[in-house]
Amino acid sequence: MEGMVSNFLWLQSLFTSLNFLFFSFTLVFSTLGLFLFLSKRLLKPCCGCEICQTYLSSSWSKEFNNLCDWYTHLLRESPTQTIHVHVLRNIITANPKNVERIVKTNFENYPKGKPFSAILGDLLGRGIFNVDGEYWKFQRKMASLALGSVSIRNYAFEIVTCEIRDRLVPLLSSLVSQEVQKGAVLDLQDVFRRFSFDTICKFSFGLDPKCLELSLPMSEFATAFDLASRISAERALSPSALIWKIKRFLNLGTEKDLRQAIKLLNLLAEDMIKSKRKMGGLSAQKDLLSRFMQSIDDDNYLRDIVVSFLLAGRDTVASGLTSLFWLLANHPHVVSAIREESDKIMGPSSDNEFVTHDQMRKMQYLQAAIHESLRLFPPVQFDSRFSQANDVLPDGTFVERGTRVTYHAYAMGRMEHIWGSGCLEFKPERWLRDGVFTPENPIKYPVFHAGLRVCLGKEMALVEMKTVALSLIRKFELQVSSPDNWPRFAPGLTATLRGGLPVVVKERN
Numbered sequence: 001m002e003g004m005v006s007n008f009l010w011l012q013s014l015f016t017s018l019n020f021l022f023f024s025f026t027l028v029f030s031t032l033g034l035f036l037f038l039s040k041r042l043l044k045p046c047c048g049c050e051i052c053q054t055y056l057s058s059s060w061s062k063e064f065n066n067l068c069d070w071y072t073h074l075l076r077e078s079p080t081q082t083i084h085v086h087v088l089r090n091i092i093t094a095n096p097k098n099v100e101r102i103v104k105t106n107f108e109n110y111p112k113g114k115p116f117s118a119i120l121g122d123l124l125g126r127g128i129f130n131v132d133g134e135y136w137k138f139q140r141k142m143a144s145l146a147l148g149s150v151s152i153r154n155y156a157f158e159i160v161t162c163e164i165r166d167r168l169v170p171l172l173s174s175l176v177s178q179e180v181q182k183g184a185v186l187d188l189q190d191v192f193r194r195f196s197f198d199t200i201c202k203f204s205f206g207l208d209p210k211c212l213e214l215s216l217p218m219s220e221f222a223t224a225f226d227l228a229s230r231i232s233a234e235r236a237l238s239p240s241a242l243i244w245k246i247k248r249f250l251n252l253g254t255e256k257d258l259r260q261a262i263k264l265l266n267l268l269a270e271d272m273i274k275s276k277r278k279m280g281g282l283s284a285q286k287d288l289l290s291r292f293m294q295s296i297d298d299d300n301y302l303r304d305i306v307v308s309f310l311l312a313g314r315d316t317v318a319s320g321l322t323s324l325f326w327l328l329a330n331h332p333h334v335v336s337a338i339r340e341e342s343d344k345i346m347g348p349s350s351d352n353e354f355v356t357h358d359q360m361r362k363m364q365y366l367q368a369a370i371h372e373s374l375r376l377f378p379p380v381q382f383d384s385r386f387s388q389a390n391d392v393l394p395d396g397t398f399v400e401r402g403t404r405v406t407y408h409a410y411a412m413g414r415m416e417h418i419w420g421s422g423c424l425e426f427k428p429e430r431w432l433r434d435g436v437f438t439p440e441n442p443i444k445y446p447v448f449h450a451g452l453r454v455c456l457g458k459e460m461a462l463v464e465m466k467t468v469a470l471s472l473i474r475k476f477e478l479q480v481s482s483p484d485n486w487p488r489f490a491p492g493l494t495a496t497l498r499g500g501l502p503v504v505v506k507e508r509n
């Protein structure tokens with residue numbers, strides 16, 4: 001009996017020790033696992049290479065104004081025009097052959113991917129910018145039909161012309177007289193942002209937020225939209241997605257602001273959709289929302305679709321116009337050439353203020369100047385995809401599954417092997433052959449993206465930019481306050497000048 005008890009005690013102590021060992025091992029392994037997980041997700045993986053060290057210490061900023069200028073420098077130096085920022089797990093390329101593989105020939109392997117859709121998911125939901133697969137195919141088909149129709153193009157042109165005639169020109173004219181008295185300075189970037197918000201809202205919803213009426217407060221819709229897109233873009237800057245996800249879970253700081261801004265956007269969109277349904281007669285209305293409402297019943301889905309269009313058409317156009325006017329301030333001969341061409345086609349500016357579609361089609365130099373400006377300052381400076389499976393790019397770069405692959409449109413506009421030795425010059429003539437505008441292959445010039453997801457609003461954006469540029473160039477002298485300062489960009493989804501573009505407005509002699 002005594003033996004049995006001692007055996008039992010012995011066995012019990014063995015089990016206790018085994019249990020203890022098991023728990024210790026579990027504890028050690030789970031701590032180790034947690035540590036490895038955190039170091040992978042929260043801390044940037046260590047890499048001693050020069051690019052990663054320069055990136056981590058931000059020491060590039062001693063020599064370059066903007067991160068995009070540093071990347072351009074590295075890409076120009078690289079024999080393959082491709083670099084790998086290991087700490088970001090991001091392969092960046094300015095090589096057109098690689099671009100072709102990513103956006104066209106191996107398109108299926110390079111979707112937007114989960115990390116991207118998570119960042120913009122709260123704002124864009126299932127909108128075209130944020131989805132792959134069937135959702136994307138469906139919206140792409142619908143949107144190409146809508147944006148390709150002549151009636152919607154005319155509608156867009158009508159909206160832009162009205163906004164220029166009724167708001168933009170009167171606003172600048174009112175400043176001309178003030179300028180004489182006080183030397184008033186206007187932030188042209190802010191004006192273009194307000195202008196493009198009004199036009200894209202009218203186009204997308206048939207709603208006029210009146211942002212360019214400076215006497216009115218900025219509409220709460222525009223303010224909420226601005227805040228939501230800024231904070232969403234900032235998510236991408238966080239060293240790990242886990243950080244903003246935890247903040248979102250706990251509803252803290254900027255994530256709390258984002259939630260509130262999106263809530264407001266949703267309420268306003270809901271109201272808009274409901275009142276449109278009540279009004280009926282959707283087929284008679286020309287805006288994009290009414291067109292989509294004829295075939296989609298799900299109001300949340302409708303909201304997502306239209307918010308993507310706001311993002312697509314607002315900041316891009318404003319950014320393109322802002323850099324165009326910065327470049328024109330430094331190249332007065334281009335301004336003179338645009339005036340000369342338009343005077344020939346439209347007659348002297350005092351006689352004819354507003355351009356028609358037919359007249360605009362004839363303006364080859366203007367078309368060239370806009371393309372040239374977008375080459376040097378693309379509104380979307382880079383665009384990323386996530387690789388689904390291992391791949392090898394045409395320049396020999398190995399892409400591991402799950403790696404982010406980015407083509408850099410800003411750097412590509414500054415590559416000698418694409419544009420020749422004068423690639424840094426602003427020279428509209430490079431687009432003209434015997435005086436006729438000749439487009440470049442979008443793979444070399446991916447300003448509007450290229451391949452299967454090429455921008456659907458390109459024509460509309462170009463018409464908008466040309467109409468605005470012509471109206472201002474023919475009527476006013478715009479003196480940029482410090483034209484020689486190299487632009488500094490603010491972080492965001494679209495290129496935006498830090499500090500705006502201050503100008504003094506004068507009547508043209």
Ligand code: HEM
Nearest residue numbers: 140312313316317320379380447448449453455456457461
């Ligand atoms: C200068 C102005 C513009 C520029 C530089 C531009 C550039 C781009 C770029 C780079 C993309 C690809 C984005 C991505 O991969 O996520 C894109 C896509 C798109 N753009 Fe534009 N865009 C402009 C104006 C517009 C306008 C005014 C509209 C519509 C009203 C528009 C509608 C779209 C749409 C719907 C897509 C998504 C295409 C797809 O995913 O299949 N864009 N644009």
